Amino acid sequence: MKPKIASSKSLIMLLLLLPAMAFAQGRKKIELEHTDSLLFDQSVVANAQRLIGHVQLKHNNVYMWCDSAYSYTDTNVVDAFGHVHILKDDTLHLYSDFLNYNGDTKWAVVTGHVRLVNKKITLTTDSMDFDMNRNVGFYTDYGTVKDSASTLTSKIGEYFVNEDRTYFKTEVIGLSQKYTLSSDTLVYNTQTKVASIVGPTNIQDGQNFLYAEDGFYNTLNGDVQLYRHPEIITPDQNILADSIFYSKASGDGRAIGSASIEDFKNQMIVRGNRIVYNDQQQKALATDSAHFVLYSEQDSLYLHADTLKSVPDTIPDEKRIMAYYNVKFFRDDMQGKCDSMVYYSMDSTIQLYTNPVIWTGSNQMTADYIEMVNRSNQPNLVKMDRNAFIVAQEDSIRFNQIKGRNMVGYIKDNQLYKIDVDGNGQSLYYARDKNGIIGLNKAQSSSIVIHLVKSKVKKIVFVKQPDGTLMPLMKIAVTDKLLPGFKWLEQIRPENISDIFGKQK
Numbered sequence: 400m401k402p403k404i405a406s407s408k409s410l411i412m413l414l415l416l417l418p419a420m421a422f423a424q425g426r427k428k429i430e431l432e433h434t435d436s437l438l439f440d441q442s443v444v445a446n447a448q449r450l451i452g453h454v455q456l457k458h459n460n461v462y463m464w465c466d467s468a469y470s471y472t473d474t475n476v477v478d479a480f481g482h483v484h485i486l487k488d489d490t491l492h493l494y495s496d497f498l499n500y501n502g503d504t505k506w507a508v509v510t511g512h513v514r515l516v517n518k519k520i521t522l523t524t525d526s527m528d529f530d531m532n533r534n535v536g537f538y539t540d541y542g543t544v545k546d547s548a549s550t551l552t553s554k555i556g557e558y559f560v561n562e563d564r565t566y567f568k569t570e571v572i573g574l575s576q577k578y579t580l581s582s583d584t585l586v587y588n589t590q591t592k593v594a595s596i597v598g599p600t601n602i603q604d605g606q607n608f609l610y611a612e613d614g615f616y617n618t619l620n621g622d623v624q625l626y627r628h629p630e631i632i633t634p635d636q637n638i639l640a641d642s643i644f645y646s647k648a649s650g651d652g653r654a655i656g657s658a659s660i661e662d663f664k665n666q667m668i669v670r671g672n673r674i675v676y677n678d679q680q681q682k683a684l685a686t687d688s689a690h691f692v693l694y695s696e697q698d699s700l701y702l703h704a705d706t707l708k709s710v711p712d713t714i715p716d717e718k719r720i721m722a723y724y725n726v727k728f729f730r731d732d733m734q735g736k737c738d739s740m741v742y743y744s745m746d747s748t749i750q751l752y753t754n755p756v757i758w759t760g761s762n763q764m765t766a767d768y769i770e771m772v773n774r775s776n777q778p779n780l781v782k783m784d785r786n787a788f789i790v791a792q793e794d795s796i797r798f799n800q801i802k803g804r805n806m807v808g809y810i811k812d813n814q815l816y817k818i819d820v821d822g823n824g825q826s827l828y829y830a831r832d833k834n835g836i837i838g839l840n841k842a843q844s845s846s847i848v849i850h851l852v853k854s855k856v857k858k859i860v861f862v863k864q865p866d867g868t869l870m871p872l873m874k875i876a877v878t879d880k881l882l883p884g885f886k887w888l889e890q891i892r893p894e895n896i897s898d899i900f901g902k903q904k
Contacts, residue, residue, distance in 0.1 A: 429477055429502040430457045431470065446473045454479065458502050461531060462486040465498065475502035483509065491560060492516040493529060505531035513538075515558065520589045521545045522558055522565075534560035541570075548592045548618050549575045551585070563590035571600075575618060578604045592618045596625070604647070608632040611643075621647030633678065637661040640674070650679030658685070660709075665718050665744040668692040669709055676709075681718070683709040690899065691720055693742070698813075702728035703899040704740070717745040726751075727899040732813035734758045734893045737769075747773035757781065758892050759815050761855075763790040764808065765886065778816070781808035788884060789818060791856065797836075799828040799856055800882045801849060820847040825882055828856045830869060839875045842867025 431437075435452025447469040456463040456470075456477060466481030477500045485493040485507065496511025507529040515522040515529075515536055524542035529535070536558040543552045544565050551574075553567035565587045573580030573587075573594070584598030594616045602609040604621050609632075611625035623645050625631075631638040631645065631652075641656025652675075654660065659670040660683055670692070671685030685707040693700040704722035712719050720742040728735050738753035749771040751757070757764045757771070766783035773779050783789075787806035791799040804822030808815050820826075824847040829836045846862035861867075870879060893899050 427459060427502065429470065429475055429500070431455075432457050434468075444469055447471045458500070458505075460488055461505075463498065463500065476500065477502075485509075487531065487534075490517060491534070495527075507531060517560055519546055520558075522556075524556075536560070544587070544589070546589050546592070549573055549587070551580075551587055553585075564588050573602075573618075577621065578602055578618060580616075594618055606634050614642075623647075635663060636678070637663070638676075650677045652676050652678065660685075662709075662718065662744075664716060666694050667718070667720065667744065668694065669707055669720070671707065681709075681711045683707075685709075688900065689722075691722065691742075693747075698731055700728055700730040700733075701896045701899055702726065702740070712743060712745055714745050717743070719743055727893055727901075729893040729896050729899050732759060736888075736891055736893075749773075756888055756891075759810065759813075760853075761792050762815050763888060763892075764788070764806075765888075766806070778809040778811040781810065781815075782806075783808070786884065787820070788882075788886075790885065790887060792887075792889075793829050793836075797829055797880070798885070798887065799826075800885060801826050801828075801847070802882045802884065803847065814851075814853065816851050818847075818849040818851070820844075820849070822846075824861075826859060826867075827880070827882055828859065836872055838872050839870045839879065840867065841870065841879065 431450065433453060433455035434450040438449040438451065440449065450468040450470060452467070454465045454468045456468070462485070463479060464484040465479035468477055468479040470477050479498040479500070481496065483495045483498045485498070492515070493507070493509060494514040495509035497509065499508040509529065510526040513524045513527050515527070522536065522542060522544045524538040525540060527536050527538045527542070538556050541552065541554050542556045543550060544556070544558065551565070551567060551571065553571040554569040556568065557566040559565070567585045567587065569583065571582040571585045580594070580600065580602045582596065582598055582600035585600065586595035586597060596611050596614045596616060599612050600610065602616055609623060609625065609630070611629040612627035614623065614625040614629065616623050623643065625643040629640060629643045631643060638654055638660050640654035640658035643652065643654050645652040654674040654676070656672055658672065658674040659668055660674060660676060661668045668691070669683055669685050671689035672687035674683055674685045676683035686705070689705065689707040690701060690703040691707055702722060704726045705724035708721040710719050722740040724738060726737045726740045735751065735755065735757040737751040737755035740752065741750045751769040755766065755769040757769060764781060764783060766787040767785035770782040771779065772782065783806040785804065787803050789801040789806065793799050801818060801820060803820035803824040806821070807819045809817040822845060824844045826842050826847060828840050830838050830840050842861065842865045844861040844863050844865040848860040848862060849856060850858040
């Protein structure tokens with residue numbers, strides 16, 4: 400865009416006066432290309448020419464228009480008034496009510512309805528300084544940057560034209576049809592539409608809430624890289640970690656360092672130093688110090704394994720949690736260990752595989768396979784299939800024992816109160832009277848029902864005719880004290896939450 404040519408009369412006057420507008424030592428002067436009239440009155444403004452009507456000025460590659468201006472004869476400075484318009488490099492437009500421009504420093508100060516337009520970017524504010532050398536604009540009293548994707552406002556801001564970058568500071572607000580944002584400090588790339596988070600920042604993206612103090616947010620597709628206390632909250636879950644990477648389009652995410660994913664509906668938390676997940680497929684894989692928390696108002700179960708995997712169940716909104724290798728779990732009323740485990744959120748069923756063992760109170764339960772069924776109406780069940788064995792410590796040297804092919808244990812109010820033995824049932828338990836232990840009762844029957852009170856054997860019912868004897872205490876041989884396959888595994892029993900992370904003993 401080229402400025403208009405001034406009239407011949409104006410040009411004659413300008414030719415006589417232009418030398419006064421130049422700085423000494425050959426420095427580049429601000430050139431006057433047109434004005435309707437030119438006045439010089441020392442009584443109004445000292446050392447200044449007054450330019451009135453359709454004023455056009457030029458300095459290097461900068462063109463300026465205004466309604467009127469003062470051009471100072473002793474400095475390379477212009478004050479412009481009314482409908483100020485600056486054009487630089489044919490792309491940058493700056494509009495305002497007033498302009499102070501220094502041709503030596505190439506520094507412009509604009510005030511009043513300031514509007515900077517560069518390509519598809521519009522910056523509005525009430526006052527701004529603009530460095531023509533570096534193509535950088537500054538405002539300190541609230542400004543707004545708007546492009547095709549977003550509208551961002553802040554109290555303090557810097558717009559770097561050459562880098563397509565805006566720096567926002569204090570009371571930063573971002574708005575679009577896709578998101579809302581509030582921050583203390585933000586850097587926005589007007590070309591890529593990526594916001595660099597450099598201070599506490601909250602983002603509402605659809606139904607998702609994001610927080611971080613460092614990282615990147617793509618305002619076009621919702622992809623994020625979040626650092627320093629990052630958090631993502633969705634209607635279904637809460638994600639925390641040292642750093643979080645997430646693609647909104649695919650749903651793929653990674654949570655690294657002290658990571659956790661909480662499932663609100665199923666009241667479960669998957670944790671680990673590395674979690675790979677997909678929120679669209681509702682899948683998660685946790686490794687490196689992986690553990691699982693099943694929480695409730697009454698009690699919480701804490702479980703650790705080398706690897707944890709969460710996948711959708713066949714029933715909508717229900718989950719399966721699979722734990723692999725060196726599984727240990729702790730709850731105040733129950734502890735356990737196995738090589739692998741599956742948890743079903745639908746009915747809170749837990750299946751334990753490969754050398755499983757469960758402890759409740761003074762009872763130890765083992766089998767080839769154990770399944771715990773948490774029923775909505777008590778009692779809860781513990782099913783032990785193949786080589787089922789229950790050991791209850793009577794005292795420091797004596798153990799009550801029950802062995803069978805399969806067993807079902809019944810738990811009510813966190814207490815094991817009944818056991819059904821099915822197939823090849825064998826029992827060893829110490830009989831008592833009011834004075835103490837009187838002997839060892841040894842019996843065999845294909846089906847046995849054991850009743851317990853406070854985890855202690857109260858009564859044994861042999862469904863079929865038993866083969867048994869009561870051995871007096873003084874006549875009990877060492878070989879009679881233990882059933883075949885007896886193992887006392889108290890040394891590997893988790894005693895607290897931190898024990899689930901301990902080495903297998």
